[in-house]
């Protein structure tokens with residue numbers, strides 16, 4: 122029997138008095154302090170434990186319920202989870218926010234200061250990792266038995282400092298003070314093997330079998346982070362793996378009397394979970410990265426199958442009870458690992474194992490950029506995972522055989538769809554492995570899915586029509602509206618009731634208030650208060666004085682050429698040149714806020730950060746300019762910064778080259794918080810436009826088709842530059858050192874990238890972008906009309922709740938019910 126003791130009961134009450142008692146108890150018994158010598162950080166820990174206790178009380182019953190009802194589990198496999206801070210979010214999910222806040226304040230403590238001590242969990246780079254976090258929140262909120270699997274990096278995303286305008290990275294030792302949200306599970310530990318060789322032999326029944334041997338081993342130990350759903354009925358978890366050395370590994374050296382070697386080896390095997398690769402979208406050819414991918418895949422598959430086997434002996438039930446979602450190709454080794462375990466360890470027939478594997482797995486693609494498509498050299502693959510390479514070769518052989526039968530004589534097709542690329546160095550194509558090994562493949566916005574079908578996966582679309590489908594991304598309204606923007610949330614709740622938090626479509630009820638004078642005034646006042654707050658933080662932390670009367674124009678996201686922060690800078694420089702040419706002109710005052718991290722090895726992206734800061738230095742200190750234009754680079758863009766900035770944004774910059782941004786989610790967060798979007802026909806901008814209406818946005822520029830056409834025809838930026846004096850002037854100013862008098866050629870390479878080639882077509886879109894910015898100014902001169910459109914944006918963003926996204930995955934891919 123599994124459960125012998127009594128079921129878990131709720132021991133703790135949620136009233137202010139009980140919570141105060143918990144806080145005091147934890148301060149003394151868990152933190153080891155008393156109110157006399159406790160710091161704010163000590164109180165943060167006490168508050169975290171106080172809330173965590175109440176999370177745990179709801180967590181165990183959830184797991185028991187799943188077990189008792191033999192619920193199908195969804196496993197969301199992701200190398201990244203960009204969770205952010207947890208305390209406020211957990212308080213809100215459990216419905217104890219007011220009580221905890223009151224209890225803290227009644228002890229004469231500063232609630233905001235205490236909350237501010239939490240170090241955010243930044244186990245991700247950007248959009249992909251943040252999506253994983255939003256989906257976990259929505260799965261728990263919809264009572265889906267959904268669990269995350271990932272890596273517990275000792276060092277998450279680096280901290281970005283700005284020194285003399287340049288990005289400087291420092292490691293984020295986020296676990297230094299301990300992480301109150303994780304539960305170490307020293308008993309949940311699995312071996313993960315690397316290297317060695319494969320021998321084939323015949324067993325007693327005459328069956329040919331493979332044995333993978335002489336491997337090195339690392340242990341994967343589980344840490345569980347509870348994920349409370351909104352309303353507190355369901356608490357799921359995220360299981361993160363940490364690498365530990367194996368005892369046998371050490372003994373080899375200890376027995377030889379070499380203590381130092383043994384300890385060194387121990388450290389080396391533990392490097393596997395040491396650090397997150399800080400490069401958004403690319404991480405090519407790095408052996409450690411490949412090992413990280415296998416490490417978390419192997420541990421997760423063992424864990425998933427162990428849980429399945431506790432309840433089932435019939436392998437045929439696997440796809441009915443287990444859905445594995447691959448967040449990009451980083452976990453694509455799941456396909457080969459599941460095959461290996463089923464065939465080599467459980468002796469299933471190949472075809473049987475293949476059927477179960479495919480029906481259990483599904484894959485989400487996140488990018489079409491060729492540099493981001495993962496491939497691994499065959500010889501490295503063979504050295505590290507020799508058995509998996511054999512399995513992939515056999516999968517490929519049988520797959521190509523099938524394609525050959527259906528399309529005889531088409532050897533070019535075989536070359537194109539093969540899991541192994543043969544041009545130049547032979548490489549395993551992880552996207553092809555993921556597609557072939559999955560029953561469903563999805564993109565993350567309609568336009569992106571369409572492009573998947575017509576470009577990188579067009580052959581697969583013909584081979585398996587219907588397999589590729591769309592699941593437009595969403596964001597959780599709990600974190601991104603309810604928690605981040607309490608002023609707006611209060612207003613919404615007064616207007617449409619509380620239901621919007623879990624049924625975001627109900628924001629539609631705001632439409633009828635878009636012309637209501639009183640609502641206008643209150644909506645505008647909320648935005649102004651949020652701007653005030655941001656302006657205060659900018660003044661305090663960065664020493665820049667920004668006017669709350671200016672238009673807050675925001676572009677916050679990873680710094681990348683395709684996202685075109687440079688186009689934004691070209692607009693800023695154009696604006697600046699106009700003001701200088703005519704200082705008395707009546708312009709709409711702007712504060713341009715830009716934030717984002719560059720991958721440490723991405724030289725051009727780091728140069729763009731320096732340019733933003735150089736431009737800011739000139740513009741902000743030019744007495745001719747004053748409040749007409751300010752430029753602010755917000756350092757260390759992360760989830761907490763996003764929560765501060767999004768509610769204050771009035772204009773959301775979503776200006777990627779059409780066809781390059783798969784979806785974007787920053788666009789959704791800002792629109793939900795009442796910003797108007799200036800953007801291209803790219804990613805989810807297109808669907809946001811379908812919902813909120815083209816009149817309520819500023820869309821501009823080439824379409825994805827036009828971009829593709831121009832690239833085929835061979836784009837010449839010189840023509841666009843020569844045709845536009847302001848563009849030429851802006852490029853000249855940047856290229857000649859106007860903003861970098863200390864080093865006049867600093868930006869020559871940057872300007873040359875635009876004048877020769879201009880891969881991302883900034884010069885083609887520039888005139889249309891400037892024209893769209895002029896429409897922005899014109900509208901801002903009419904505050905009522907601006908506010909009306911902002912209200913309509915909020916009212917019509919219901920589709921972009923990650924609850925809708927999860928419900929679609931549940932229905933079309935996972936085959937599980939949702940409770941909404």
Ligand SMILES: *Cc1c(COP(=O)(O)O)cnc(C)c1O
Pocket residue numbers: 246247248251677678679758759760763784785786787788790
């Ligand atoms: C939402 C979010 C992103 C993704 O932003 P995009 O504009 O979609 O690229 C990246 N980082 C953080 C911290 C976020 O909150």
